[in-house]
Amino acid sequence: MFQAFQQQRWRWLVFWAVIVAVVIAAPAVLPVFRLNLLGRFLSLAIVALGIDLIWGFTGLLSLGQGIFFALGGYGAAMYLQLNSSSGQPNGIPEFFSLYGVDRLPFFWEPFHNPLFTLIAIWLVPALLAALLGNMVFRNRIKGVYFSILTQAALLVFFNFFNGQQKLINGTNGLKTDVTQLFGQMVGSPEMQRFFFWVTCVLVFLAWLFVRWVVRGRFGDVLIAIRDDEPRLRFTGFNPTLFKTIVFAIAGGLAGIGGALFTVQSGIVSPQYMAVPFSIEMVIWVAVGGRGTLVGAIFGAVVIMYAKSLVSEAWPQGWLFIQGGLFILVVTVLPEGVIGWFKTDGPQNLLSRLGWVRKLATYPKLEIDGNEEVQP
Amino acid sequence: MTTPLLELRQITVSFDGFLALRDLNLSLQSGELRAVIGPNGAGKTTFLDVITGKTKPTEGQVVFKGRSLVGTREHRIARLGIGRKFQSPRVFEKLSVQENLALAVSRPKQPLDLLFGRLTADQRDQVQRLMEIVNLQNRADWLAGSLSHGQKQWLEIAMLVGQDPDLLLVDEPVAGLTDEETDLTADLLKSLAGEHTVLVIEHDMEFIRRLNSPVTVLHQGHVLCEGSMDQIQQDPQVIEVYLGTQEEM
Numbered sequence: 001m002f003q004a005f006q007q008q009r010w011r012w013l014v015f016w017a018v019i020v021a022v023v024i025a026a027p028a029v030l031p032v033f034r035l036n037l038l039g040r041f042l043s044l045a046i047v048a049l050g051i052d053l054i055w056g057f058t059g060l061l062s063l064g065q066g067i068f069f070a071l072g073g074y075g076a077a078m079y080l081q082l083n084s085s086s087g088q089p090n091g092i093p094e095f096f097s098l099y100g101v102d103r104l105p106f107f108w109e110p111f112h113n114p115l116f117t118l119i120a121i122w123l124v125p126a127l128l129a130a131l132l133g134n135m136v137f138r139n140r141i142k143g144v145y146f147s148i149l150t151q152a153a154l155l156v157f158f159n160f161f162n163g164q165q166k167l168i169n170g171t172n173g174l175k176t177d178v179t180q181l182f183g184q185m186v187g188s189p190e191m192q193r194f195f196f197w198v199t200c201v202l203v204f205l206a207w208l209f210v211r212w213v214v215r216g217r218f219g220d221v222l223i224a225i226r227d228d229e230p231r232l233r234f235t236g237f238n239p240t241l242f243k244t245i246v247f248a249i250a251g252g253l254a255g256i257g258g259a260l261f262t263v264q265s266g267i268v269s270p271q272y273m274a275v276p277f278s279i280e281m282v283i284w285v286a287v288g289g290r291g292t293l294v295g296a297i298f299g300a301v302v303i304m305y306a307k308s309l310v311s312e313a314w315p316q317g318w319l320f321i322q323g324g325l326f327i328l329v330v331t332v333l334p335e336g337v338i339g340w341f342k343t344d345g346p347q348n349l350l351s352r353l354g355w356v357r358k359l360a361t362y363p364k365l366e367i368d369g370n371e372e373v374q375p
Numbered sequence: 376m377t378t379p380l381l382e383l384r385q386i387t388v389s390f391d392g393f394l395a396l397r398d399l400n401l402s403l404q405s406g407e408l409r410a411v412i413g414p415n416g417a418g419k420t421t422f423l424d425v426i427t428g429k430t431k432p433t434e435g436q437v438v439f440k441g442r443s444l445v446g447t448r449e450h451r452i453a454r455l456g457i458g459r460k461f462q463s464p465r466v467f468e469k470l471s472v473q474e475n476l477a478l479a480v481s482r483p484k485q486p487l488d489l490l491f492g493r494l495t496a497d498q499r500d501q502v503q504r505l506m507e508i509v510n511l512q513n514r515a516d517w518l519a520g521s522l523s524h525g526q527k528q529w530l531e532i533a534m535l536v537g538q539d540p541d542l543l544l545v546d547e548p549v550a551g552l553t554d555e556e557t558d559l560t561a562d563l564l565k566s567l568a569g570e571h572t573v574l575v576i577e578h579d580m581e582f583i584r585r586l587n588s589p590v591t592v593l594h595q596g597h598v599l600c601e602g603s604m605d606q607i608q609q610d611p612q613v614i615e616v617y618l619g620t621q622e623e624m
Contacts, residue, residue: 217481218489220474224467231465234427236453236538237484245486 023200032189036264039196041304043260046199046206048284048300049293050250050257053210055282056290057219058246059226061143064150065254066278067157068125072255073268075124077174078108079117080186080263084179095169105167121259122252129251130244137243142229154278161270173269176262187266199260203297206253210293213249222246283322286329289336298338378441380405380572381426381542386435388421388596395421396432396596403542408568410583411576412607413593414616419576420462422593423544427459428452439542454484458540462547464527468520472511472530475519476502479537505533508563525556532560536567543567545575549582561585 027035047069054060081093082104088094092104110116136149162171177187184191213219224232225239232239262268271277281300288299303325310318333340340346379402388396396418403409413419424430426437428449437444444452453459467475480498481489494502506512509529514522519530528548535543545564549557561582567573568588577583583590583604590607592599594616600607607613 213490216489217474217477217494218486220467220470220478221486221489223469224478227467227469228465230429230449231461231467232478233449234453234459235479235484235534236450237478238448238450242486 027193027196032192035196036192037305037308038301039192039199040261040264041301042196042199042203043257043264044281044284044304045203045297045300046257046260047254047281048288048296049203049206049210050253051281051285052290052293052296053213053222053253054246054250055285056292056296057214057222057226058243060243060247061147061282062150062247062250063147063275063278063282064154065250065281066154066273066275068129068251068254069258069261069278069281070157070161070268070270070272071125071128072121072258073262073272074168074174074258075111075117075121075255076259076262077176077268078111078168079114080176080179080181081174082108082112083114083181093174095172095174096166099166101166107167122255125255125258126248126252130248133247133251134240134244137240137247151275151278154273154275158270158273158275161273171270173267173271175267177266186263192264195260195264199264202256202260206256207293207297210249210253213246214293218242280322283326285336287325287333287336289339289342292336292338292342295336295338299336377404379403380407380440382436382438383422383426384436384438386422386425386432386437388418388425388430389433394596396425399435399593399596399598401591401598403572403574405541405572406569408565408573408586408588409575410586410588410590411574411593412578412580412583412590413599416595417593418596419593420546421596423459423546423576426452426544427457450484453538453540456539456541457544458535458538458542459544460531460535460546460548462550464524464531466519466522466527466530466534469518471516471518472506472522473502473515475530475534476505476537479534480505480539501537505537508536509533525552528552528556528560532563536571541572543571543573545573547577548575549577549579557582558585 026038030038047065051062051065054062085091085093089097090102092102092108096102096104111120132150132153136146141149161168164170165172168174177185179186181191214222221232221237221242224235224237225242229239258268258272261272280303284299284303285296286299287303288297289295303322307318307322310321329336333345335343335345382402383399386396386399387394399418399422411419411422421430425432426439426444428444428447428451432445435445439452439455439457442455444455447455467478470478477494477498480501481494482498503512506515509526509532511522511526511530511533514526519527522530528551532545532548535545548564549560552560557579564573564575565586575583575586575588587604589601590604591601592607592610592613599612599616600610602610
């Protein structure tokens with residue numbers, strides 16, 4: 001037992017050492033373009049952590065995380081646009097003049113304030129998620145019906161944002177790369193490197209936070225909701241409340257991810273609420289491993305990185321690979337890649353191939369304490 | 376006569392015209408142990424669904440500690456002091472034995488308390504005691520899903536006791552258990568009565584006999600008769616609808 005534990009710990013140490021080394025080395029080794037991609041994908045990992053929380057642990061498959069992702073992005077972009085529009089006519093962002101708008105819409109006003117923006121980036125999506133979630137959960141809408149509803153909500157938001165030229169520049173979205181922050185251009189290599197670091201720190205903090213949420217009894221309740229919600233009710237818990245809270249947390253995380261993604265992509269547009277993108281988010285978690293937080297992070301980063309590399313070499317190829325990955329996960333890796341490693345997948349594969357002998361003994365015999373063996 | 380702990384008054388449940396329960400009256404005194412039997416489709420499970428708030432009665436009243444339960448949501452009824460064990464054991468399979476019990480004994484059951492609070496020393500002791508009662512203390516860290524059928528039954532009963540309800544509703548606790556396990560379960564339930572009120576639904580006649588408690592017979596959603604096991608077996612109506620001939624027993 002103890003030896004196995006030591007071995008486990010040793011493996012984790014190596015794992016973490018590699019991660020830290022990669023993150024520290026990345027800015028020095030990678031060209032700015034690649035570093036920027038990595039930073040973007042790490043911000044998507046924060047979204048994936050939220051999805052893992054609601055799907056992997058609580059069993060709520062949301063296909064509408066794009067809503068919260070985009071809202072976070074819009075929050076950041078609105079602040080940056082306002083921050084850089086003092087030289088523009090009427091002192092408001094340039095695009096307004098295209099539609100003959102000369103007064104700032106009221107909901108833009110508070111985004112003059114950086115502190116408000118930093119809070120709104122996660123609080124607005126979280127509140128919206130709480131509101132939407134509560135309406136759905138209290139009516140005991142579950143399973144695929146929940147998924148369909150979230151996708152429908154996504155479409156509603158997508159169409160709404162596309163049509164609002166006068167409020168948020170509609171289809172064109174809001175650009176951030178030519179805006180100013182701390183007196184510097186947001187799209188400059190220095191700022192991008194800064195955002196990369198911020199993203200790394202936030203991924204780590206988000207991971208710690210979600211880990212704290214899922215460990216302990218709160219997390220046990222989430223798993224209980226996923227596995228047998230009616231039973232939990234009869235134990236005296238109110239699942240609606242718990243589901244609303246985690247859905248709000250996931251929404252907030254998506255908002256943070258969206259803001260970081262936006263400043264590193266240089267634009268936020270209603271495309272962030274496109275249906276396929278929200279489905280992709282779910283695929284990252286499925287491939288990485290539902291219910292394993294590290295799996296969600298890896299799924300997002302590795303899949304997105306692979307996507308950009310494949311797309312450069314073979315533009316139409318990625319969709320086939322993504323589809324193949326999804327089929328692979330559904331058919332042979334239901335626990336995802338990290339989940340497969342955690343459940344002795346490599347060992348099982350080797351023994352199936354005949355390379356390693358199967359354990360002949362019942363592995364838990366030593367702790368099967370009812371029949372205590374005298375030494 | 377004291378006021379009963381639980382009273383069902385003229386309960387009727389209609390599923391699209393099919394009467395699962397009709398005009399059912401039943402009352403339980405505090406501390407009582409009661410067995411409910413009845414042939415398949417007699418409405419035994421629906422009857423528990425009505426008490427625990429899963430099904431709303433079409434007509435009638437459920438009164439618990441002088442308070443009407445109709446329209447109250449399940450988790451609130453559970454918090455008022457009614458615990459339920461399901462027909463097939465339903466435990467949280469991906470949680471360990473200990474975690475299952477920790478959820479049952481947690482109080483209050485609000486999100487923030489669970490996030491920031493820890494189990495009190497008393498609650499930890501209670502979890503330990505419950506595991507000892509059902510003989511799972513060596514399985515504390517096992518996933519509930521890896522337990523045997525009988526152990527799951529017991530874990531669920533332990534969870535029920537951990538909720539510390541005034542009324543325990545136990546649906547077929549010995550289905551699929553060995554004779555020895557059945558006897559132990561009967562003793563366990565008997566030891567719970569007195570401090571708690573226990574209502575047991577069961578098919579196993581030997582088990583009911585061992586409980587040595589008053590028996591209520593349900594038939595077609597209706598109370599057919601009540602009495603001791605011996606009285607019940609002599610009742611010609613019961614013999615006709617449920618027990619068949621004496622020899623079959």
